[in-house]
Amino acid sequence: MSRVERAEAMQEKHTRQAEADRRAAQVTKKRRKKKRKSGCLLILILILAVLVGFGGYYTIGLRPVDPTSEEEVVVEIPSGSGASAIVDILDDAGLVRNKFCAKVNSRIGHYNNLQANTYVLSPSMSFQEIMKIINTGDFEYISKESVEVKDGARLQQVAEAMAEQLPYTADEILARWSDKEYLNELIDRYWFLTDEILDKDVMYPLEGYLYADTYFVTSDAEDIDGFTEMCLDRMDSVLSEYRSDIEASGYSVHEILTLASIVNKEAMAEDQAGVAGVFMNRLDQGMSLGSDVTVCYIFQEDRVDLKVSQLESTNPYNTRKFAGLPPGPICQMTSGAIEATLNYEKHDYLFFIADENGIVRYSTDEAGHESNIEEHGLVKDEDSEG
Numbered sequence: 352m353s354r355v356e357r358a359e360a361m362q363e364k365h366t367r368q369a370e371a372d373r374r375a376a377q378v379t380k381k382r383r384k385k386k387r388k389s390g391c392l393l394i395l396i397l398i399l400a401v402l403v404g405f406g407g408y409y410t411i412g413l414r415p416v417d418p419t420s421e422e423e424v425v426v427e428i429p430s431g432s433g434a435s436a437i438v439d440i441l442d443d444a445g446l447v448r449n450k451f452c453a454k455v456n457s458r459i460g461h462y463n464n465l466q467a468n469t470y471v472l473s474p475s476m477s478f479q480e481i482m483k484i485i486n487t488g489d490f491e492y493i494s495k496e497s498v499e500v501k502d503g504a505r506l507q508q509v510a511e512a513m514a515e516q517l518p519y520t521a522d523e524i525l526a527r528w529s530d531k532e533y534l535n536e537l538i539d540r541y542w543f544l545t546d547e548i549l550d551k552d553v554m555y556p557l558e559g560y561l562y563a564d565t566y567f568v569t570s571d572a573e574d575i576d577g578f579t580e581m582c583l584d585r586m587d588s589v590l591s592e593y594r595s596d597i598e599a600s601g602y603s604v605h606e607i608l609t610l611a612s613i614v615n616k617e618a619m620a621e622d623q624a625g626v627a628g629v630f631m632n633r634l635d636q637g638m639s640l641g642s643d644v645t646v647c648y649i650f651q652e653d654r655v656d657l658k659v660s661q662l663e664s665t666n667p668y669n670t671r672k673f674a675g676l677p678p679g680p681i682c683q684m685t686s687g688a689i690e691a692t693l694n695y696e697k698h699d700y701l702f703f704i705a706d707e708n709g710i711v712r713y714s715t716d717e718a719g720h721e722s723n724i725e726e727h728g729l730v731k732d733e734d735s736e737g
Contacts, residue, residue: 412452413478416445420474425494427567428485430467434458437465437485446472446481453478462486469494469567494567500582502563503615503682506555507651516568519575527575528557541583543590547605552667552678554648559608559680562586589686596693605679607692612680613670615688616644622711623691629700629713638701640670648681 426444428437434457438447447453456478466488472481484492498516500509510524517524527533531549534556538544548556561582568578590597590604597607610630618626630640646657649666662669668677700713702720706727714720 408449409452409455412449413456414448415477416448416474418475422474424472424474425469426472427469428465428467432465432467434460434462434465434482437482441472441478441481444472446474446476447478457482464488469497496568497565498568498578499565500561500563500683502685504563505648505651505682506558506561509561509683513575513578517575517578524575525555528555528579533576537580537583540580541587543587543604544583545603545605547603548679550678554668554679556679559612559683560586561683562589563683563685589689592686593689593693600693606676607689608680608684609676609678611688611692612682612684613640613642613644613677614692615684616682617642618705618711619709620687620691622705623688624694624696625698625700625711625713626703627692627695628698629703631695632699632701634675636701637674639672639674640676642670645670645677645681648677 424444424446426440426446428440432440435454438450438453438457441447442450442453460479460482462482462485464486466485468485468488470484470492471494472484472492476484483489496516498513500512504512506528507521507525510521510528513519513524514521534544534549537557538546538548544560547553548560557579561579562585564582564585566578566581566585597604600607602610610627614623614627614630630642633640643655643657645668646661646664647653649664649668650661662671665672667673668681670677698713699715701716702714702723703711704720704723704727705711712723712727714723
């Protein structure tokens with residue numbers, strides 16, 4: 352074989368090898384591509400399996416704790432509670448099957464109108480059902496058992512209102528509120544309660560301290576202590592906002608509540624700051640407050656036409672007879688009277704009356720006071736000052 356023939360044979364051999372290598376590479380590429388597709392498909396199947404599995408886990412986690420339960424669970428949702436906090440409350444009440452799933456649902460469930468209240472729920476409800484009820488404030492599931500501590504109500508009246516809902520008589524409730532051991536426990540627990548409430552002249556130690564509001568009776572508040580502490584907790588949250596103002600006033604919490612309770616009974620909301628200013632002026636000058644409502648309190652009455660014998664009472668609550676503040680508050684109140692007392696109107700008036708239309712008339716001296724009485728057709732009582 353000539354040199355040319357050998358070269359041509361070698362070239363043909365290389366060509367065949369190259370073609371074989373090319374075909375082998377194509378086969379390998381196809382195999383790799385097929386393998387890659389198989390791998391992606393496997394991953395996709397795994398992802399779908401995880402999603403389906405989690406979906407099942409999530410769905411089951413939101414189901415009722417006990418679908419057959421007929422138990423009623425009273426749950427209180429405090430004002431300002433977010434969805435996550437509500438999950439914790441419901442979980443503590445035994446109404447959540449899976450807390451993790453409930454937390455996830457609370458974030459993605461569009462619960463944007465959650466309403467504070469006391470609800471009567473059941474373990475037979477799904478988590479989503481419960482959250483829908485709370486989100487809409489569904490009246491059907493709101494606890495109807497409530498006690499209203501009325502603005503201006505005396506403690507005796509509060510006890511009577513409680514006795515209608517709780518399994519105790521008004522006398523039993525008042526006895527508990529006079530128990531010194533219990534009162535000392537409360538003094539240790541609440542910063543605004545002091546030994547002042549234990550003064551021998553104080554008629555009812557907790558008078559003025561049960562914040563005026565409507566309270567729903569829950570399982571934690573179905574006894575005297577539970578309900579009392581619910582009212583005191585509410586007062587705590589209110590007074591804490593005014594704590595620095597009270598400290599700056601120069602008066603104790605007890606004294607501020609005492610004056611605020613008188614202001615509350617003497618004037619409508621819009622006039623309370625002005626009336627508080629009159630009482631502050633009289634206190635500064637060492638005058639008696641001259642308030643008939645404190646005399647009414649001695650006799651546990653809400654009358655206007657007091658008898659002379661009542662006005663002459665030597666009871667220390669008689670601010671007609673004695674200068675300064677009485678021993679303690681004379682009624683329950685809301686934050687309005689407290690704020691009006693702390694932020695009283697600064698003026699020179701020492702007297703006030705309310706005319707037949709409820710308009711308050713002020714005067715700086717007794718002559719002006721008598722003139723107001725005469726001009727506005729009110730029957731003048733010799734001892735009337737405020």
